[in-house]
Amino acid sequence: MTNNKNNSIYPSLVGRHALVSGGASGIGEALVRALAQQGCLVSFFDIDQVAGNALMEALNKQGYQVHFDLIDLTQIETLKDTIHSRISEWGAIRILVNNAANDQRHTLQEMTSEQFDLCMSVNLKHHFFAAQAIAPTMAEAGGGSIINMSSNSWMLGLAGYPGYVTAKAGISGLTKGLARELGPQKIRVNTVLPGWVMTEKQKRLWLTPEAEAELMVQQALKEKIQPEDVADLVLFLGSDDSRMISGQSLVIDGGRL
Template sequence: MTSYASYPSLTGKSVFITGGATGIGASMVTHFAGQGASVGFIDIDDAAAEALAGRLGPGVRYLRCDVRDIAALQAAIAAFEAERGHIDVLVNNAANDDRHKVDEVDTAYWDNRMAINLRPQFFAAQAVRKGMARAGGGSIINLGSVVVQMAAAELAAYVTAKAGVYGMTRALAREFGPDRIRVNCLVPGWVMTERQIELWLDEAGERRIAERQCIPDKLMPEDLARMALFLAADDSRHCTSQSFIVDGGWI
């Protein structure tokens, strides 16, 4: 049986995760709770979120929030801060990689993609900054994607948003650094969430994994969660303004 690292510095920390009901987000909620952290997460999938929170116990709290509604996002963060005093760790996980053809994208669709995949990451970071500064520091983990380096097709708006996350990460790391707030980008490869398996993992996808990844094993949500634990813990106290790729060697 494989044993994984535990991080004493995460015990009792307050962690806020966006898009935490399923997939990578649910794994992160589970792993942070397993480290003894107090976890708050938001999502719009009530059934999955409530089942997850119920399974993990009283140290985990779910609040329904659509990240496209910035006022609601700010209110959710404020509510969790009111309970916990401040937020030590923010994980900007919420995203949607809906496929689309360039010729079919209109301004409403484009704005919606930015409103899901880029804008909430900035405003969540903005909302937690003062509390983290008062507490003497913190860690913000933004989720990028290897599709930026891959120049993936039928994802132009998503790729653009995720490319923006890279620049935003570096800009915020520079501004927040004097308050000992670290800002990093966690970059997943093709992670085998239920959504990915159901929608896109076919025989051709299996072949792409075998051809492109250096490591033949499928990349799982827990592989990203374990890197997030490290980036949140004091062990990574001088890691900031960086992108950490977890993709099995795809790119």
């Protein structure tokens, strides 16, 4: 964890049920850890059973309350059923972080209709239906926060994965629509748009000395963004400290845009 973590506690998060999709590794793992350390009951979903179980067991051994479910988020009925099961066990989800995604590289010409549909399912569709599943009980509990994870890639107009960029742009539109629809029920909906975050996957596949040097030229802040930096912003948006922030897109990219 980063040094600015220390003992920064958001009292409103203590005891609240939070759900994170794609929580077994990368940014998602940092979100699960940060929410647990703030005193949340944390449910998380992922397709990586080994990493998911390892994270759950490690955090539970430390005294936190964390539950992992193995889910393919493209299976919407399974997603909704599992969400309802988690609500039955731990109560209304007050913080939903729609984080799961796959930024697999592809070109315009090579993508088929079936691959495009899968890209939308993996990167956008589950955001909508997770929100649909949690909204009624979140409203009954007094409201809460939905945080949709997007990417600054669509704002930069990056090439190399046009389907992914399309989905990430759609997330910002979804946030705007849901914020208006759910606001009267005291449900806040915001988008977080990270820049290039140095997860293990990113470092393994794409970080080269040349790419890092170019990134440092583009960013106003000359440090690499860590998963914990994104988690810090999500904690704020999940807490009551952000009670009057909704429908917004918050970029965390070191001033690259």
